[in-house]
Amino acid sequence: xxxxxxxxxxxxxxxxxxxxxxxxxxxxxxxxxxxxxxxxxxxxxxxxxxxxxxxxxxxxxxxxxxxxxxxxxxxxxxxxxxxxxxxxxxxxxxxxxxxxxxxxxxxxxxxxxxxxxxxxxxxxxxxxxxxx
Numbered sequence: 001x002x003x004x005x006x007x008x009x010x011x012x013x014x015x016x017x018x019x020x021x022x023x024x025x026x027x028x029x030x031x032x033x034x035x036x037x038x039x040x041x042x043x044x045x046x047x048x049x050x051x052x053x054x055x056x057x058x059x060x061x062x063x064x065x066x067x068x069x070x071x072x073x074x075x076x077x078x079x080x081x082x083x084x085x086x087x088x089x090x091x092x093x094x095x096x097x098x099x100x101x102x103x104x105x106x107x108x109x110x111x112x113x114x115x116x117x118x119x120x121x122x123x124x125x126x127x128x129x130x131x132x
Contacts, residue, residue, distance in 0.1 A: 031065035052076020080126035089117025
């Protein structure tokens with residue numbers, strides 16, 4: 001990483017419903033957001049931070065932490081970014097949201113039951129870290 005990038009880099013930390021931007025050199029907090037819930041799934045891609053809890057998917061600017069948008073979802077135990085689409089899954093339900101916050105679809109697979117969700121496309125995959 002170039003020296004200039006180190007000056008603006010932010011370590012994104014999520015726990016206990018909080019999303020926190022931390023200076024990776026000093027450990028000092030730069031910004032924070034309380035998203036609620038307990039578990040937060042994170043993706044950092046380019047100039048975006050995507051954070052999902054059991055109620056919503058949030059987008060923030062990286063590295064500033066500025067709030068960009070929020071959309072209601074059924075859960076985000078599993079999250080995968082492919083191109084401009086974010087796929088989320090939890091308890092047997094999958095959803096797709098565009099990188100600008102537009103909900104595209106939701107499928108709860110009627111009659112198939114509930115359980116952890118894994119995703120895969122050629123060259124991309126994601127799985128739930130815990131049972132739901």
